[in-house]
Amino acid sequence: MIPPMTITEKILARHAGLDTVRPGDIVRVDVDLALANDITAPLAIKVFHALGVTQVFDPNKVALVPDHFVPNKDIPSAQQAKGMAEFALAYGITHYFRPGEAGIEHVLLPEQGLVKPGDLIMGADSHTCTYGALGAFSAGVGSTDLGVIMATGKTWLKVPPTVRLLYEGKTGPWIGGKDLILHTIGRLGVEGATYKALEFTGETVRSLSMAQRLTMANMAVEAGAKNGIFAPDPVTRDFMADRSQEAGVFLESDPDAHYEQSISIDVTQIRPQVALPHSPDNVYAVSDIPPVSLDQVFIGSCTNGRIEDLRAAAEILEGRKRARETRLIVIPGSPRVYLQAIQEGIIETFLRAGAVIGPPCCGPCLGGHMGVLAKGERALSTTNRNFEGRMGHPGSEVYLAGPQVAAASAVLGRTGGPEEL
Amino acid sequence: MKLKGRVWKFKDHINTDLIVPARFLNSSEEAMLARSCFADIRPGFSEEVREGDMVVAGANFGCGSSREHAPVALKAAGIRGVIAGSFARIFYRNAFNIGLPVLECPEAAAAFSDGDVLCVDLDSGRITDPEGDIALWAEPIPPFMQDIIASGGLVAHTRKGLGQRGFRP
Numbered sequence: 335m336i337p338p339m340t341i342t343e344k345i346l347a348r349h350a351g352l353d354t355v356r357p358g359d360i361v362r363v364d365v366d367l368a369l370a371n372d373i374t375a376p377l378a379i380k381v382f383h384a385l386g387v388t389q390v391f392d393p394n395k396v397a398l399v400p401d402h403f404v405p406n407k408d409i410p411s412a413q414q415a416k417g418m419a420e421f422a423l424a425y426g427i428t429h430y431f432r433p434g435e436a437g438i439e440h441v442l443l444p445e446q447g448l449v450k451p452g453d454l455i456m457g458a459d460s461h462t463c464t465y466g467a468l469g470a471f472s473a474g475v476g477s478t479d480l481g482v483i484m485a486t487g488k489t490w491l492k493v494p495p496t497v498r499l500l501y502e503g504k505t506g507p508w509i510g511g512k513d514l515i516l517h518t519i520g521r522l523g524v525e526g527a528t529y530k531a532l533e534f535t536g537e538t539v540r541s542l543s544m545a546q547r548l549t550m551a552n553m554a555v556e557a558g559a560k561n562g563i564f565a566p567d568p569v570t571r572d573f574m575a576d577r578s579q580e581a582g583v584f585l586e587s588d589p590d591a592h593y594e595q596s597i598s599i600d601v602t603q604i605r606p607q608v609a610l611p612h613s614p615d616n617v618y619a620v621s622d623i624p625p626v627s628l629d630q631v632f633i634g635s636c637t638n639g640r641i642e643d644l645r646a647a648a649e650i651l652e653g654r655k656r657a658r659e660t661r662l663i664v665i666p667g668s669p670r671v672y673l674q675a676i677q678e679g680i681i682e683t684f685l686r687a688g689a690v691i692g693p694p695c696c697g698p699c700l701g702g703h704m705g706v707l708a709k710g711e712r713a714l715s716t717t718n719r720n721f722e723g724r725m726g727h728p729g730s731e732v733y734l735a736g737p738q739v740a741a742a743s744a745v746l747g748r749t750g751g752p753e754e755l
Numbered sequence: 756m757k758l759k760g761r762v763w764k765f766k767d768h769i770n771t772d773l774i775v776p777a778r779f780l781n782s783s784e785e786a787m788l789a790r791s792c793f794a795d796i797r798p799g800f801s802e803e804v805r806e807g808d809m810v811v812a813g814a815n816f817g818c819g820s821s822r823e824h825a826p827v828a829l830k831a832a833g834i835r836g837v838i839a840g841s842f843a844r845i846f847y848r849n850a851f852n853i854g855l856p857v858l859e860c861p862e863a864a865a866a867f868s869d870g871d872v873l874c875v876d877l878d879s880g881r882i883t884d885p886e887g888d889i890a891l892w893a894e895p896i897p898p899f900m901q902d903i904i905a906s907g908g909l910v911a912h913t914r915k916g917l918g919q920r921g922f923r924p
Contacts, residue, residue: 360899376783377823384910385917403781410781460821460845476823476849482913490899524768525815529844558818560844613768700777700820719819721772728776728795 338588340496341565342531345471345585349454357495357594365395367448368483369457371439372400372411374476375418378458381481382421390425391487397429397448398422399439402696407703437668437694440464440552440636444544445668450574451566452583456483461636461718463554466534467547468573469566469585474555494560495594496531496587497522501538503602508752510646511546512638512716512736514538515553516607518599520617528558530594533587538601539564544573545642549736552637553718556614606751608714609734612722620739620751630661630713631744632725633737634692635699638716639667641674643737648680650741650752651687657747663705665692687744701725707732714743756877758836758856759885760809763800764869767813769839771846774817774825788828806833809873813839813864816857817846826850836875838863838882838893851900854908858882858893866891 336354339347343355350361370378375398382390390396398418406412422430429448436442440461443449451469455462458480465472475489483489499518519526532554539547547564554562564570565586574581605619633639633647644666656662664684666672672694675681681691698705699717707713707726713733715725720732733749742752779791793800810816810829816839817825826849829837837850840861850857856877863882866889867873874883880893896904906912 360897373780374821374823377827380783381910385913387917408781414781414783458821458823460819462821474821474845476821476826476845476852478823478852478909479848482909486913486917524818525841525843528815528841558815558843700772700780702777702780706778719770719772721770721819723776723795724772 338590340587340591341563341585342471342496343493345452345454346493355493357493359493360490361493362488362490363454365456365483365487365489366453367395367397367455368480369397369439369462370480371402371459372404372415372418373402374458376414377477378481379421381478382484385485387485390484393426394428396427396484397443398427399431399442400436401438403702404695438636438639438696441639441667445670447578450580450582451570452585456489460555461552463561464548464552466551466561466563468570469564471561473561494529494531496533497527498533498535498593498596500596500598501536501601503538503600505601508606508738509604510736511542511549513604513607515550516609516617517604519557519615522557524613524615525558530559532559532562534564543642544569545640549637556718606739608739609720611720611731614719614734620749625748625750626712627748628660628714628743629711631740632663632698632705632713632715633740634665634697635717637718638737641671644675644680647737647741648683650738652683654687654745656688656744660744660747662689662744663692664689665697666694668694698725714740714749716740759874760807760835762809762811762867762871762873765812768815768818769812770819771817771822771825772819775828780824785827785831788824789831792828792832801832804832807835808833810834810837811863811867814841816842818843821845823849826853826855830855840864851903852909860891860893862891
């Protein structure tokens with residue numbers, strides 16, 4: 335008889351060709367999709383060549399997405415992007431995205447139907463954990479691991495113990511996935527789930543849209559987790575039906591599966607959240623902090639760059655203007671998101687509100703370009719990290735929040751919630 | 756293997772943005788990355804660091820971005836080992852993959868200060884100082900990771916395997 339397993343354990347067992355796995359087991363697994371971006375691919379390609387192999391394990395199972403420093407911000411980043419494009423051409427990589435096709439990797443791949451329930455996805459980007467929203471196992475690795483995966487299609491993983499997060503109750507006004515995950519990270523701490531799987535369960539998450547789930551799984555790594563995962567359900571089925579011929583493999587945890595810990599979260603008490611500098615676990619209700627003035631508000635990123643996020647922000651910005659001293663930058667996460675935002679009139683709302691619209695890319699999230707902060711400047715951002723200097727000068731500050739708080743704060747010119755407008 | 760080196764001491768939660776700020780990620784050249792190492796949190800590090808030095812830090816070292824540039828920069832700068840209270844998982848894996856030994860020892864950060872000399876026996880996990888006043892034990896390295904180190908990193912380990920039937924990366 336097969337002992338009960340969590341969804342994470344089931345996916346790892348299937349990909350290891352085993353009936354069962356237990357936390358702590360080291361397993362060799364087949365990888366369904368290997369992902370790298372313009373920053374991590376160059377190192378992975380060096381490793382790939384050092385291995386002396388002549389082809390990638392499967393040209394249909396490698397995704398290369400230029401998104402961090404594109405459109406190329408300087409000569410060295412142009413060289414990196416060019417090297418990646420040449421590699422994609424030379425090795426016949428199916429899922430290489432050219433400028434105009436590319437967006438933020440973790441917005442783009444689910445949108446294109448390239449990640450499916452039950453898949454095992456490894457990416458040279460820490461936010462690869464995003465795909466757990468679809469009921470896949472996905473985790474970030476470094477470039478050496480990714481280079482080896484591109485060559486062999488295999489990697490080794492230690493089976494993580496699972497922490498179950500049980501969300502109960504109906505959310506209040508202005509509460510989205512970002513508020514739920516910030517609240518959760520505030521409770522767990524930035525190393526509260528190190529090496530572990532986070533499983534998002536409970537009646538509340540069943541009613542969350544795929545966009546909200548992607549936002550939550552995206553930030554599992556901010557608690558140190560290896561992966562974050564939702565059991566696939568009718569929301570997942572509908573999402574896949576619009577994007578892929580294949581529905582994927584729907585797995586769920588056995589009722590008597592072993593969890594290292596179960597944490598109940600009553601969402602009825604959660605108010606719009608904000609993470610203060612310089613840590614994603616430094617979380618408060620925005621209404622509980624003394625307001626601080628803002629030099630910049632950024633709406634976008636792999637956490638909150640989807641059409642649902644832009645709609646939520648636009649609803650608040652409609653007919654309003656950003657504060658005079660506060661810059662507002664909006665970056666749609668993919669060309670499809672951008673086009674839809676244009677068709678829905680959302681881009682016009684942003685422009686009339688005084689926003690700058692950037693092309694689909696990671697933008698200022700990691701302080702690379704398109705909105706870098708000066709010394710002493712303060713930003714509120716819908717991104718996932720507010721480390722010292724993350725968005726620019728080491729003497730700058732970042733506050734993290736969801737799109738509603740970001741839009742309201744842009745209007746107020748300071749931190750604040752939508753209820754203040 | 757035994758290592759002995761001068762200590763550079765860091766706090767808890769040193770993320771990979773602090774090890775290599777993102778503005779330097781437009782290059783993957785080792786010399787460039789070495790120059791960017793700890794550029795914001797410890798200006799001057801790259802000029803003062805010497806071959807064989809060690810990093811000692813608190814909990815959750817290497818959290819955040821998966822950028823392998825972080826351990827590559829440390830190694831290229833001359834750092835020969837990192838001893839921290841705990842490590843974020845992607846950094847831990849990356850460090851082994853590129854052949855930078857890292858050891859978990861929660862007591863080390865309190866026992867060592869900047870400029871102290873630290874001795875570590877990678878085989879046993881024994882951490883000492885030359886005077887013999889400090890004697891700590893690090894968590895043993897998992898056997899699977901020891902195999903990768905013994906091969907000389909993941910690339911060498913994989914190359915070796917690619918030449919064999921029934922290869923197991």
